[in-house]
Amino acid sequence: MDELLKLLKHNALETPKNLARMLNTTEEAVKAKIAGYEGAGIIRGYQAVLNTDLMDVELVRAVIEIKVTPEREGGFNRIAERVSKFPEVESVYLMSGTYDLMAVVAGRNLKDVAFFVSEKLATIQGIISTGTHFMLKTYKNNGVLMEAEKTDERLKVSP
Amino acid sequence: MSVSKSRPKPKRNPGDFIAKHLLDIPRSGIRDFFDIVSSRKDIISLGIGEPDFVTPWHIREQAIFALDRGATTYTSNRGLLELRQAISAYVGEAFGVTYDPESEILITVGVSEALDLAIRAIIEPGDEVIYHEPCFVSYAPEIRFAHGVPVAVSTTRDNGFRLTRAMLEDKVSPRTKAILLNFPTNPTGATLTQADVEDISAFAIEHDLIVITDEIYSELTYEGGRPSIAAVPGMKERTIFLHGFSKGWAMTGFRLGYACSPPELSEAMMKIHQYIMMCAPIVSQKAAIEALKTRTDTEDMRLSYQERRNFLCAALNEMGIPCHVPKGAFYVFPYIGDYGLTSKEFALRLLDEENVACVPGSAFGECGEGFLRCCYATDIEEIKQATERMARFVKRLKS
Numbered sequence A: 001m002d003e004l005l006k007l008l009k010h011n012a013l014e015t016p017k018n019l020a021r022m023l024n025t026t027e028e029a030v031k032a033k034i035a036g037y038e039g040a041g042i043i044r045g046y047q048a049v050l051n052t053d054l055m056d057v058e059l060v061r062a063v064i065e066i067k068v069t070p071e072r073e074g075g076f077n078r079i080a081e082r083v084s085k086f087p088e089v090e091s092v093y094l095m096s097g098t099y100d101l102m103a104v105v106a107g108r109n110l111k112d113v114a115f116f117v118s119e120k121l122a123t124i125q126g127i128i129s130t131g132t133h134f135m136l137k138t139y140k141n142n143g144v145l146m147e148a149e150k151t152d153e154r155l156k157v158s159p
Numbered sequence B: 001m002s003v004s005k006s007r008p009k010p011k012r013n014p015g016d017f018i019a020k021h022l023l024d025i026p027r028s029g030i031r032d033f034f035d036i037v038s039s040r041k042d043i044i045s046l047g048i049g050e051p052d053f054v055t056p057w058h059i060r061e062q063a064i065f066a067l068d069r070g071a072t073t074y075t076s077n078r079g080l081l082e083l084r085q086a087i088s089a090y091v092g093e094a095f096g097v098t099y100d101p102e103s104e105i106l107i108t109v110g111v112s113e114a115l116d117l118a119i120r121a122i123i124e125p126g127d128e129v130i131y132h133e134p135c136f137v138s139y140a141p142e143i144r145f146a147h148g149v150p151v152a153v154s155t156t157r158d159n160g161f162r163l164t165r166a167m168l169e170d171k172v173s174p175r176t177k178a179i180l181l182n183f184p185t186n187p188t189g190a191t192l193t194q195a196d197v198e199d200i201s202a203f204a205i206e207h208d209l210i211v212i213t214d215e216i217y218s219e220l221t222y223e224g225g226r227p228s229i230a231a232v233p234g235m236k237e238r239t240i241f242l243h244g245f246s247k248g249w250a251m252t253g254f255r256l257g258y259a260c261s262p263p264e265l266s267e268a269m270m271k272i273h274q275y276i277m278m279c280a281p282i283v284s285q286k287a288a289i290e291a292l293k294t295r296t297d298t299e300d301m302r303l304s305y306q307e308r309r310n311f312l313c314a315a316l317n318e319m320g321i322p323c324h325v326p327k328g329a330f331y332v333f334p335y336i337g338d339y340g341l342t343s344k345e346f347a348l349r350l351l352d353e354e355n356v357a358c359v360p361g362s363a364f365g366e367c368g369e370g371f372l373r374c375c376y377a378t379d380i381e382e383i384k385q386a387t388e389r390m391a392r393f394v395k396r397l398k399s
């Protein structure tokens, strides 16, 4: 992966000036490259990584396993796109193995999510079955540990 | 038989028992500075000489597994054969010189021990060892512990702190026995080119010298390759190659290094090692076997250091502290001699006024005066803050 993308994935708030210093290039070159990635759709957005467990909000998430009858010509795509359009659905993946699609669904409480799955997802034509697994605690999300592992125990000065 | 009544001897104080040659060796300038810094709170330290990464998880996990399996014993003096075989393969692949795991590789407690063994195995009282300054603080004292004579060659910033044959020719004498090299260099980050290495080899062969080469920072070489003197034709037989896991693999606390050399020298070092150390810790050896199974750990860390180096050099140059871009290790060695302060005064004032700790260049030899050592194995956010504070500091000095 391009180093610029790695750095932005690590910290999307890094300024072009600092990125230029790190990559030994100019601020303008960095800005142009970022604009290029945005234009090409490679950079799809910039988000904060939240530890929702610490936030005072009602929020539950579930992983939904979905079995689908593939359609002639459309394969899984048409159904996957229908599933993706619901704002309750955070991510959707086509999977290998015993089920076909995996969706991550968020709601205010168990009932909301269960209701959404049974009323909205399970009823889509072509979806054969769903399996719901609620998430209980997040340890790591998007490559970020929710509890920092490291305290710097090094001596303050060493040879 | 009558017991002769000797005069009662004057009582010795504890300090009087200390060996004279030890008293003559000064305390490390790093320790002095450490004492000052450790009494302070909320400082940002660019003075640390070790990686800020924790050892990669798969290596730690293997160490835990080894303990779990009851790996709590001594190993053979030379170290686990499986590790020596892995080292042989790695050194062959990375440096282009092959060592026999049975007779030419010795596992040690860090490069620190390997260095001590190498020097003690070859130095007789009065033998001279040429080494290049500014350098790692242990070299001159280690040579003197062995009753050798350290002979420093000063390197300078105008050629990026490289060592050339002409500099060596200046210092060689009939008593010279060895040259001690450290590239990439702590504290300057200097590296050598293939041509430099060949020139130094020719010098060593011509004067019939042995070379000790401490290549502990080798994995952290950012540009220009990493030629090892051990791989130059005709040099393996007169080289002791030292390497370890502390820097490249972020394993300082595991205390693991190794020495590669011709069998006779390896056996001589082994003689000392078996009596003073027995063997390196088994858990560390098991972890090191795991460390050598992949090549990606060092590569990932190298890229991360490289970006931080670029950042720090750019920021220092922008604020008016001239700083060459070193090609290796994780230190920059900027020049602060234009501010009318000694490097120690500069470092102390920077600490007092802005809470940033850098090591005065003079701690690494006289010719380090006028420089600071700043380590960039530090979180990028801290480096950013440190450079902002330093910029403020030099602005005040200039006004």
Ligand SMILES: Cc1ncc(COP(=O)(O)O)c(C=O)c1O
Pocket: A159, B049, B109, B110, B111, B112, B113, B136, B182, B185, B186, B214, B216, B244, B245, B246, B252, B255, B256, B257
């Ligand atoms: C040049 C050099 N050699 C050797 C060492 C010691 O390394 P080890 O941890 O393997 O004893 C260091 C550590 O700072 C170093 O900078």
